[in-house]
Amino acid sequence: MKHSILFGTLTSAGKRGEKELKIRVLSVYPRPIIFILLITLFILVSCAHVDLNAPMPTYDTGIDPNAWAQVPAGEFHFGQHEDIASTDAYEIMVTDVTKQQYANFLNAALADGYVKMDGEQVVGYYPGDEFRGVKHEEKIEAGDWLFVPLNDPSQRIKFDGKTFTVEKGYENHPMTSVTWFGAWGYCGYYETRLPTEMEWEKAARGTDERPFPWGDEIARENANFYSSRDPFEDMSSFGSRTSPVGFYNGNAYDGYQTIDSASPYGLYDMAGNVWQWTGDVYEGMHYRFMRGGSKDTYDMDLRVWVRNNATPTYFSPGVGFRCVR
């Protein structure tokens, strides 16, 4: 047994003199030393500083974030089990709302008094939800709620006391670190709204049974997902980052060839890049639902019917939104 050998060695060596003791101890200890060194190395590596401002390539994708796509009224296959559902006609943004669009909104909304500053947070009014006291349900009362945290380390929108600006290079990336209230407020300000889950899914899928907006299979060049090896990720250091909206449009960027991955109605990024808040408020539940998967999820979460949800105050560098009208 290891420890009794050690015990015996120490005792007998102690009788024989210090020199022998050292030799014996060294001969017994190599494995624990290597083990401890390995553990220390692991801890150091795992605690390595992540440079959130590491250089990032900038690309103009050529896709207009102000464009809207028409989705006609009618039936479509909803959910994994292909239930038949239908929607009225609506228009939906071709891309996610960009950081530049959101900064523009904040500047206008602050001037209008639609949003206000509360320390390092942008807050805005929400009229509240009906509370039914269902298990795990939490009250969402009328009042000011967090739209955007400005003190989040991954927040790319800055406020100098007067104006909101976007960190250079991130202008055409999807707006992230925005709560459901912040997404709801943006769409409402422009007299639009967040899509319902059905509207979102129909816009992503069209009227057939495809699992991905572009078809049946997924390749790394279709979308920005976990370990998809796009030009914006480095899994050895900072991990995944968002890609500019409309990036996966068939263009090549510095030799990185993408596949045109638009949905049947011409929408981009309906799978991967960022989860997208949807607008449904369900009875007895304060959670809000997200669709589309993100840069941080495996390809299985990019299937059009996959749902994710969080409290409406949740924000993350992997969650954004788009609006419908």
Add this chain to the structure above:
Amino acid sequence: MKDRLNYLFTSTKGLILVAIAMISMVTAVWGMLSGPMAEMGVRDWVIKTFGMDIVQAEREGRIIILYHSIAMGVIAIETYMVTGLLKMKAFFKTAVNMLITVGYILTMTFGMGFAYFGHNWAFHGLYITGLSLIFFAGVLLCVALWPWDKEHYITDKDYARTKSGVDLERVAFFTTAVTTVLSSLFGAVPGSYYGHGFETFLAENVIRYPEKSVMEYSVIGHLHIMLALIAIMLTLIIGRWLNFKGIWHKFAMPLMILGCIVLNLGVWGVVTPLEPVAHMIIYVGATPSMLAALFLLIWSWGKFAIEGTAHLTKPTLLQKLGAMVQDPLKFGPTWQMLFMNFTTSGIGIFMAVKLDEIFRVWPAREERIELTGHWHALSAIIATIILMYYGDMLGLKGKVRQIYGWSIIFLSDIALAGVTIFEMKRLFITEAEQQPLVNTLMYMIDFGLGMLLVLLAIVMVWRLTDLFKPKGRWTEEAAQELSQEVAK
């Protein structure tokens, strides 16, 4: 050839070897379809090489068949252990072993064939036939274990028994077997409504929905209780192998019986109006079951320490501790049960206590990671305990026994510690800054599980080559029975 087939399909040790080999193959191949293996592109290679037919919409259904295939193999192993350890009529032993062997092989072969290699509906029928045979084997096992047969009464006062002599350990085995058979119905009933009011789903994907159908509740109850019952049965098996007895045994067995019954009532209650209080009943049932396992641990560690230092007049604490861990294959199973409290039970209780305050503030996907990690960890612990008992069955001795036993403990615990930190990472690191930690944890998990599989592969290759020897170890094992190898 006939002798070898007889060894593999009629002797307890041969049957266990076949089941471990089958599970190992499935784990090795299908383990390459997810996680880092998918990231590295290995998944695509496996799919292409084996000609798998992967339809995106059917992922959840495929996974359910995969879980069932592996679980049926594990249940078969436990059944072989029970029939090998406990006294029962020869007819029952032969019938149960035969039925469950045909059952799990049909389930695994044709279930996986149906799920991953195109939808041949004859395969699906054979998969269901396999499950049905396993169910019938379970019913027969219950009959075989009937504890109120005077033939099985005991007189030895060292073991838990009633005044009339009913063996309470046998009652515990019987209770676990009966509740397992009944609990399987909670999965079978929704399955029989498939496509007619019931659709495939993974429980971790519907956790936050306030309203669930009775069928969904039934499946959720089923998956929870089956894993718990596999763990309870394995605890009883380990106790029998180590010859659990004495005062701790007398406390443990009634607790095990009570815990098993209450736990089942709580889980079955989720499909009744008792649903709102079902969790409370489950906690009440889980507590005595876990206490019983703790008593086994206390008794066994004490036994190892005392027996291992019997030759010393005044053993020191260090010497007692040394004796306690002297045999990793006997110390390991209960150590893994203790370790489970850090990776599974402790995390589960912490999550339950802080659910709304912490875990339900995070996105559902984070909670899903915790839930799937939670039961993968429990499944892995069950597997390692089985492998340690199997190591003893193989008759491993000396350095090989030490290396095999400690490797299983260290490798699995490194991996499971990594899984646990991964599950809880959001408590101490943000999404934006997590990647280096995630990478380190993935190395820990992959190294631990990967090396464990390599170790298992070495054992399997050794056993395969042994089968080619005319006087190999298999010839001895063919005549050995587990009940003869119970500790004195």
